[in-house]
Amino acid sequence: MVDARYGAPSGDEGYSGPTVAAAVLMRLLFPLVSLIVALFLLGRERNPEKRSSLRARIIATGVWIVAWILIVIGLFAVASSGSEVGPIQTP
Secondary structure, three states, X not given: OEEOOOOEEOOOOOOOHHHHHHHHHHHHHOHHHXXXXXXXXXXXXXXXXXXXXXXXXXXXXXXXXXXXXXXXXXXXXXXXXXXXXXXOOOO
16 A cells, blocks of 8 residues: 555565665675664564565564675685795705
8 A cells, every 4th residue: 555645665565676675785785784684674574565575674683794704714724825835945
């Protein structure tokens, strides 16, 4: 249902397009803040469609954070292993 005065969706539907786009951008740029905000919103939301959407966003943000942690750990492991070659010795 759309509010005719403003063209905004009423509370009976899911989130609007710009809201979803902002959430995706926030998740990519600031995942920890996005996760905290989504958890707070989930606790207050009563609309089942929006709750489902928030749960999906929370899971996606958690996966994004874990992926970055694994990437950083992998990069540190590769950088710290380095080459074990010592100085060149001449006979």
